[in-house]
Amino acid sequence: MSDATPDRASDSHRVDALRLLVDLGWRFLDTADALALRGGTRETILRPRLVDVLQTRRFDYRGQPHPLSPGGIDQIVREVQALNLVEGLLPANERLHRLLTLGVTVTEFMPDGRTHRPTVALVDWERPDANRWDVTGELQVLSAHGTHHRTADVVGYVNGLPLVVIGTPRPDAGQDGRSGLDEVVRRQLRDQRHDGIPGLFACAQLLLALGDGDARYGTTGTAFESWARWREEASDDVPSAQDRLPTALLRPERLLEFLRLFVLFDREAGKVVARPAQFFGVRALLARIRQRRPDGAREGGVVRHAAGSGRRLAMMFAARALLLHPSTQACRVLVVTDRLDLEDRLAHRAVDGDAAGAYGGKPRPGSGRALALRIGAGTERLVFASFRSLAAATKRPECRNP
Structure with a gap:
């Protein structure tokens, strides 16, 4: 996997967002490497990343730590991948959020012949460094109908799960007189529709729109008029609102706190x-x-x-x-x-x-x-x-x- 930072390209807003997240402690993942980990444009989860993290998890049984079995890991991965969009995007997103905050219960067959049902955390909420923080750009995702692709500008992965989606203006944004930031929000809303890429937003927990020196945030299902600006309580030496929002919310320890409690x-x-x-x-x-x-x-x-x-x-x-x-x-x-x-x-x-x-x-x-x-x-x-x-x-x- 690539540890390099992104090279400046025609889409400077996207590159600036990637560079900022790398500065905050995220690990840059090249678009091609991300696609290989996904296994194709239909998938949005980095399954190998999730498996790697789960292999480090331990559960207690009779006072002794035990690793998850391959079968236990498969149970968790299947649970995460089984988000059903038939009932709608929000129910699927809520299910994923419950798995994040409450963990996944699996069945393990122990050496003494008994079964044990530990609950395994997908995210280590107390130790940010114990999680895998990947950020990638230009994430192509096959539409729900399988007829075309949509591209997410920047996606932040925590333990292989796409929890953050960031939209940035296109290079030609604003030429028609409309706000480039408004267009980013509308594009995020469009991509959540049934004919877009709802599978990505079934996992996403925090959405950001950056551009025009400004920034707003929302989540899955947030209406256009409810996307909000952020104001840090303490004095802030970050001059641009476009950088201030991701700096405030996407630092690993702050993001974990926000997603768990707020x-x-x-x-x-x-x-x-x-x-x-x-x-x-x-x-x-x-x-x-x-x-x-x-x-x-x-x-x-x-x-x-x-x-x-x-x-x-x-x-x-x-x-x-x-x-x-x-x-x-x-x-x-x-x-x-x-x-x-x-x-x-x-x-x-x-x-x-x-x-x-x-x-x-x-x-x-x-x-x-x-x-x-x-x-x-x-x-x-x-x-x-x-x-x-x-x-x-x-x-x-x-x-x-x-």
Whole structure:
């Protein structure tokens, strides 16, 4: 495989994006090498890369680490490749995201004659360097109908999975007076359609559009008007917005954090990725909660929201982060609201978005006694309640979770 950086060509925007990702720690993969690893333009996954990573995975059995068997690796690869687009692009994309965040459970036959079902992570979320970071350009993909090819300008692979797709303007963009960046976003949306290359976007988790000195980001299914700009909270010495967005989101450690904690699937909004205010607000919340008082209790605080800042989604991102972050994985989360309609919407949004579904969460309890039982004896990691039901629950002896 090639470790060289891309040579400057007629499409300078694409080359600049590739060079920037190489500077951020990604490994440049020549287009021809990427095609060889894919095994043809119909495939989008780098299967040999994924297999190489899985061969390094270990699972615990009776206190001893064991490697995955070839059969176990094949199970995982088949699971990843079996994304069914018949039900639509978003359901397939959600399935892949669940595999990423929750892992894949396989059946292993152990030397003592027993079977064991470990859950294997596709991505090492805690150690960015333990993953394979490849970036390639001009990725030709056969259309879903098999009649033509479409080209993705830049694709970022993590462990052989195409998780990032970047669009850049064509060399002749803007000659008709229209924004080159707008054209990039429209092209990304066109490629997601059933007659485009939806197979690539079934895997992709973060989409970027770069050009005209500007940049926007979205995800699979993001409407044109919802593609957003990024603003880093800390002072930033990167002068161009076109470089600022990938520098902020595509650093390996930042990308892993973003994809794990700041992606939701919602019944109303579809797939949603966090805006900057939501991202940095939840990070500040996590940092505050990790602090301990002298008596061992966790610190608290207040997050203030401006009108229209996406408060409900921010609450769901916070709940998801609390459930998944290593420092709070042992905690249960009780979300209390002041309105029944908001409580209902958040509870159902959590189930839809899998912030609760994978952890046994259910819609809100119907009474103070039911809530007291859920708090005191329940096993759900995420529970929703109103102030009224919580006030009633705390008066009952069952409401105690030592």
